[in-house]
Amino acid sequence: MFSFKIIKEDKKTRARLGKVTTEHGSFQTPIFIPVATAATLRALDNRDIEELGAEAILANTYHLHLRPGDDLIKRQGKLHKFMNWQKPIITDSGGFQAFSLGFAVEHQVGKIADNYLDINNKRPDKQTDHKKFAHIDDKGVSFRDPIHGHKIKLTPKRSMEIQSNLGSDIIFAFDECTSPLSDKAYTKKALERTHKWAEQSIKYHDKKQALFGIVQGGAYKDLRIKSAKYIRNLNFDGFGIGGSLGKSKEDMHNILDWTIPLLPKDKPRHLLGIGAVEDLFNSVERGIDMFDCVAPTRWARRGHVYITPEAGGTKKNKFRFNIENKIYENDKKPIDPTCRCYACRNHSRAYLRHLFKASELTYFRLSSIHNLNFLLRLMEKIRKAIEDNSFKKLKKEWLGTNK
Amino acid sequence: MFSFKIIKEDKKTRARLGKVTTEHGSFQTPIFIPVATAATLRALDNRDIEELGAEAILANTYHLHLRPGDDLIKRQGKLHKFMNWQKPIITDSGGFQAFSLGFAVEHQVGKIADNYLDINNKRPDKQTDHKKFAHIDDKGVSFRDPIHGHKIKLTPKRSMEIQSNLGSDIIFAFDECTSPLSDKAYTKKALERTHKWAEQSIKYHDKKQALFGIVQGGAYKDLRIKSAKYIRNLNFDGFGIGGSLGKSKEDMHNILDWTIPLLPKDKPRHLLGIGAVEDLFNSVERGIDMFDCVAPTRWARRGHVYITPEAGGTKKNKFRFNIENKIYENDKKPIDPTCRCYACRNHSRAYLRHLFKASELTYFRLSSIHNLNFLLRLMEKIRKAIEDNSFKKLKKEWLGTNK
Numbered sequence: 057m058f059s060f061k062i063i064k065e066d067k068k069t070r071a072r073l074g075k076v077t078t079e080h081g082s083f084q085t086p087i088f089i090p091v092a093t094a095a096t097l098r099a100l101d102n103r104d105i106e107e108l109g110a111e112a113i114l115a116n117t118y119h120l121h122l123r124p125g126d127d128l129i130k131r132q133g134k135l136h137k138f139m140n141w142q143k144p145i146i147t148d149s150g151g152f153q154a155f156s157l158g159f160a161v162e163h164q165v166g167k168i169a170d171n172y173l174d175i176n177n178k179r180p181d182k183q184t185d186h187k188k189f190a191h192i193d194d195k196g197v198s199f200r201d202p203i204h205g206h207k208i209k210l211t212p213k214r215s216m217e218i219q220s221n222l223g224s225d226i227i228f229a230f231d232e233c234t235s236p237l238s239d240k241a242y243t244k245k246a247l248e249r250t251h252k253w254a255e256q257s258i259k260y261h262d263k264k265q266a267l268f269g270i271v272q273g274g275a276y277k278d279l280r281i282k283s284a285k286y287i288r289n290l291n292f293d294g295f296g297i298g299g300s301l302g303k304s305k306e307d308m309h310n311i312l313d314w315t316i317p318l319l320p321k322d323k324p325r326h327l328l329g330i331g332a333v334e335d336l337f338n339s340v341e342r343g344i345d346m347f348d349c350v351a352p353t354r355w356a357r358r359g360h361v362y363i364t365p366e367a368g369g370t371k372k373n374k375f376r377f378n379i380e381n382k383i384y385e386n387d388k389k390p391i392d393p394t395c396r397c398y399a400c401r402n403h404s405r406a407y408l409r410h411l412f413k414a415s416e417l418t419y420f421r422l423s424s425i426h427n428l429n430f431l432l433r434l435m436e437k438i439r440k441a442i443e444d445n446s447f448k449k450l451k452k453e454w455l456g457t458n459k
Numbered sequence: 460m461f462s463f464k465i466i467k468e469d470k471k472t473r474a475r476l477g478k479v480t481t482e483h484g485s486f487q488t489p490i491f492i493p494v495a496t497a498a499t500l501r502a503l504d505n506r507d508i509e510e511l512g513a514e515a516i517l518a519n520t521y522h523l524h525l526r527p528g529d530d531l532i533k534r535q536g537k538l539h540k541f542m543n544w545q546k547p548i549i550t551d552s553g554g555f556q557a558f559s560l561g562f563a564v565e566h567q568v569g570k571i572a573d574n575y576l577d578i579n580n581k582r583p584d585k586q587t588d589h590k591k592f593a594h595i596d597d598k599g600v601s602f603r604d605p606i607h608g609h610k611i612k613l614t615p616k617r618s619m620e621i622q623s624n625l626g627s628d629i630i631f632a633f634d635e636c637t638s639p640l641s642d643k644a645y646t647k648k649a650l651e652r653t654h655k656w657a658e659q660s661i662k663y664h665d666k667k668q669a670l671f672g673i674v675q676g677g678a679y680k681d682l683r684i685k686s687a688k689y690i691r692n693l694n695f696d697g698f699g700i701g702g703s704l705g706k707s708k709e710d711m712h713n714i715l716d717w718t719i720p721l722l723p724k725d726k727p728r729h730l731l732g733i734g735a736v737e738d739l740f741n742s743v744e745r746g747i748d749m750f751d752c753v754a755p756t757r758w759a760r761r762g763h764v765y766i767t768p769e770a771g772g773t774k775k776n777k778f779r780f781n782i783e784n785k786i787y788e789n790d791k792k793p794i795d796p797t798c799r800c801y802a803c804r805n806h807s808r809a810y811l812r813h814l815f816k817a818s819e820l821t822y823f824r825l826s827s828i829h830n831l832n833f834l835l836r837l838m839e840k841i842r843k844a845i846e847d848n849s850f851k852k853l854k855k856e857w858l859g860t861n862k
Binding site for chain 2: 094095096097098099100101102103119123124128131132138139140385386388398402403404406407409410411413414416417418419420421422
């Protein structure tokens with residue numbers, strides 16, 4: 057059971073208000089979907105997520121396959137039952153992690169290295185780690201399980217089986233996510249693989265799950281167009297824009313401008329792994345319906361808390377400040393005086409800074425609540441603005457520009 | 460403003476039901492007081508603590524003096540305001556940490572080494588650490604601040620000043636807590652210091668705060684009796700039984716049997732740092748009114764979760780099991796099927812085991828909620844049993860013995 061309905065289209069941009077319905081309920085789009093990597097939204101419980109108003113979560117196939125194992129989760133009644141979360145769950149294909157274990161480690165791409173850090177609790181070693189971990193060929197990706205040490209091969213069929221065991225509502229086709237440092241020849245080769253894997257994903261996937269295809273092609277215009285045209289003709293329920301989105305904001309905008317108009321209007325589009333405020337505005341404007349990103353909780357854990365324009369947030373400071381800064385040592389104000397989250401209603405910057413400096417677990421909780429609340433409320437405002445034909449105005453209020 | 464009222468006395472034992480009233484409200488005794496070391500109950504927020512029904516918390520003077528500093532907390536409106544907790548707060552004197560930095564490190568006493576671990580994030584090094592850190596003389600204890608590196612001297616006067624800055628409702632006299640490995644000569648010397656420091660604590664303490672004196676004397680009968688007689692004659696609002704409680708349960712029971720009958724009946728008695736199920740029963744039975752202990756949250760973080768007798772808890776397994784055990788890998792039951800805490804109402808052992816194995820922050824939260832709920836509900840049962848003249852019966856149901 058899966059459907060997507062467009063409720064309203066913005067007149068001036070490609071932004072649209074929509075509604076996705078799954079077996080576990082509906083959510084409005086554009087939506088920001090918090091990432092519950094290992095079947096938990098780090099430091100929070102399910103009641104927190106509900107109170108924050110998150111209507112769906114995204115869990116990582118790669119992580120759950122390794123630990124506790126998708127077979128165990130299946131025996132426990134699949135993911136919704138295992139983690140006792142009854143609203144929609146999306147899983148990725150594991151492809152991104154295959155990428156991050158292989159080329160990204162070799163290339164030391166920042167965000168990927170972060171991801172590696174999350175999995176392995178250490179920074180990748182350029183000399184040894186990429187060799188040790190991943191090998192990609194036309195059949196799939198082989199790597200050594202960093203937790204248990206044995207060899208694993210992920211293929212499109214295997215990814216579909218694992219996601220079926222997890223029982224998520226929306227799953228993704230298995231793809232290869234190239235690095236921004238990959239050259240065109242390699243990116244083209246990876247794209248051909250991704251397309252072949254897309255067909256295999258359709259063939260092998262659990263038909264009770266909605267399957268999204270992924271458009272790849274790096275920052276190369278002809279490859280992105282080729283990919284969009286190829287993927288749109290396959291029988292997918294929605295589409296992801298994945299992979300390297302180039303080296304600049306402009307690259308990312310170009311990629312969206314090349315691909316989105318080629319995709320069927322009546323299916324949802326998910327921009328994988330993106331969650332910065334500026335990017336949300338610019339991507340919604342270009343027709344993106346769904347976002348997932350670890351940014352709000354990861355930034356929170358590192359001390360960076362989000363603020364609205366009313367509290368001093370700007371494109372330049374990326375709508376956040378670092379709570380560790382000594383200027384907040386005696387600051388009795390909440391993180392953002394306009395925010396109504398639990399942390400802001402109850403605690404001062406001075407207190408949160410103290411908890412952060414003391415590495416207190418409660419800090420991770422309070423700051424994660426705040427940052428998620430910030431992004432979820434921002435998405436509400438964006439949806440409201442599309443409804444009211446004021447999306448461009450809202451964007452200007454936040455980014456200081458219409459561009 | 461401070462008062463203590465005895466509501467009911469058990470006919471067969473020294474157990475009593477009482478009520479302590481402070482400026483920030485009242486609590487019934489016997490009470491278990493969760494420890495919020497650095498002005499936060501690790502992994503939980505204030506709403507959690509209220510929902511758990513904790514009526515008071517204990518914060519550590521030593522930790523808060525070092526970070527963020529009691530002067531900062533005073534500027535923020537003192538501790539209640541700083542952490543936004545409006546019910547009673549108790550602070551210890553910092554003496555226990557002085558002990559743990561000095562002799563305990565040298566002697567590698569388990570519990571103390573744990574405390575050291577919490578402060579320093581590493582195990583103490585027997586060869587170097589005790590020399591580096593603490594020196595005790597008749598004036599107080601000198602040590603090097605492990606966070607900032609400068610020298611600190613804690614004296615009775617200083618401890619009272621710091622606790623005044625914190626603004627807690629109940630404070631403790633500054634004392635020296637000896638090791639179970641200290642010989643009688645040293646314990647006697649330390650006791651003389653503690654008595655002198657008790658008088659200085661009375662002289663210098665903030666008269667708005669209720670001050671509890673501490674009975675020391677190790678496991679030596681004559682010293683404990685001497686200490687109880689000395690301390691009871693000073694103008695304290697309540698009494699702590701502190702320090703080494705010997706090497707066995709029997710030692711601890713003896714110490715309570717020697718001292719409690721010597722203390723004034725109409726003042727509350729706090730057994731410092733004790734929280735095991737068996738100890739709670741045996742100490743309430745001997746006339747203890749207040750307990751604080753990091754055990755429930757510390758055990759939780761290490762994977763040990765509490766269970767009632769109905770769920771298999773016994774004196775032998777210490778009313779807990781280790782969630783890491785492979786037998787719980789596919790266990791769909793909650794930690795304790797009779798428990799009504801958030802974790803047990805919503806999650807299986809299998810899920811919690813997964814979170815524990817993945818070191819997920821949410822695990823620390825859920826298990827801390829469970830373990831605290833367990834102890835707080837147990838104390839409720841104990842109070843109810845005293846009221847119903849069934850304390851001995853309840854004890855037998857739990858410990859399997861009347862002794």
